[in-house]
Amino acid sequence: MKKIELAVLYMxxxxxxxxxxxxxxxxxxASAKTEAxxxxxxDVPALEALREGSMKKLIFHSxxxxxxxxxxxxxxxxxxxxxDWSGKPVLVNFWATWCAPCRTEMPLxxxxxxxxxxxxxxxxxxxxxxxxxGGVDAFFAxxxxxxLEKFYDADQxxxxxxxxxxxxxxxxxxxxxxxxxxxQGDADxxxxxxxxxxxxxxEY
Numbered sequence: 543m544k545k546i547e548l549a550v551l552y553m554x555x556x557x558x559x560x561x562x563x564x565x566x567x568x569x570x571x572a573s574a575k576t577e578a579x580x581x582x583x584x585d586v587p588a589l590e591a592l593r594e595g596s597m598k599k600l601i602f603h604s605x606x607x608x609x610x611x612x613x614x615x616x617x618x619x620x621x622x623x624x625x626d627w628s629g630k631p632v633l634v635n636f637w638a639t640w641c642a643p644c645r646t647e648m649p650l651x652x653x654x655x656x657x658x659x660x661x662x663x664x665x666x667x668x669x670x671x672x673x674x675x676g677g678v679d680a681f682f683a684x685x686x687x688x689x690l691e692k693f694y695d696a697d698q699x700x701x702x703x704x705x706x707x708x709x710x711x712x713x714x715x716x717x718x719x720x721x722x723x724x725x726q727g728d729a730d731x732x733x734x735x736x737x738x739x740x741x742x743x744x745e746y
Contacts, residue, residue, distance in 0.1 A: 584716060584746050589723075592738045596729035600712075600739070606720035609713075610703035614668055617675075617692040624700075627664055628719040631743045633712060633731075635667045636701055639677040641709045643728035648685055650732040654740065656689040657732075662744045670695040671709065714739075716746065 586602045593600055613621045624634065635651055637644040648667065655665040667690050669678045678692055695701050704713070707726070714723040730736060 584722060584743075586722075589739055589742055592735055592742060594735040595733060597733070597735040597739065599727055599729060600714070600723050600725045602723040603721065606716060606718070606722050609715065609719060609721050610700055612700040612703045614693055614695045614700050616694075622693065624666075624715065625719055627666065627715070628717070630661065630717050631663055631740075631746070632715040632719075633663075633665045633740070634715060635665065635713075636670050636695070636704075636706045636709060636711045637667055637673075638669060638671040638709050639673045639681045640671075644710050645681075645685065647710055647728035647731065648681075648687060648690070650730060652685075652687045652689050653732040654736065657737070658740050658744070659689060663740060665690060666693060667691075668693045668695050668700065670698050670701045670706070714743065716743070 584606075586604075590602055609624050611623045611625055613623055616622050624632075633651070633654070635647075637648065651665050651667060659665060669692070673694070675692075675694065678694070681687075682690075682692065704711075710728055712725040712729070712731075713721050716722050
């Protein structure tokens with residue numbers, strides 16, 4: 543009980559400081575997660591060797607992790623889940639309209655989606671933490687984002703279940719829908735290092 547109370551208190555403090563935080567531990571709600579299925583082995587050392595500059599903050603897990611299947615919404619109000627992208631690697635980015643680093647990072651993610659997005663890869667950016675649709679629309683227009691879709695985690699259920707602490711947070715999912723790497727903070731997602739990692743990941 544004490545652990546839960548501390549988590550709730552931490553979430554309240556974080557929201558007051560314009561942070562999206564987790565109300566659960568790193569494991570999240572097991573009932574909302576799928577088991578991490580067996581899949582092709584990824585050469586983690588090879589991917590780690592491609593990290594340079596800001597991509598050094600991308601931490602690869604020793605083993606793939608199951609992801610939450612808490613629902614979120616697309617721009618049409620349809621329910622979506624991370625499992626909808628199974629079958630190809632995905633970059634999942636949690637962001638907010640008030641997040642200053644996000645304003646720098648989102649155009650780079652938009653460019654990454656323009657170059658790699660399609661049948662073999664996708665960038666999925668999910669607005670959370672008091673990011674209303676109107677604000678997201680204005681953000682996209684101001685930043686000139688033309689290739690990213692709009693997704694909303696209005697009640698932060700997905701962010702909490704994925705233990706998102708602060709923003710932005712970026713996850714790499716393999717083609718089996720498993721989390722293989724995570725980054726806290728912004729990065730140059732259209733730099734040569736990032737593009738090399740994405741290209742290599744698409745080969746598995």
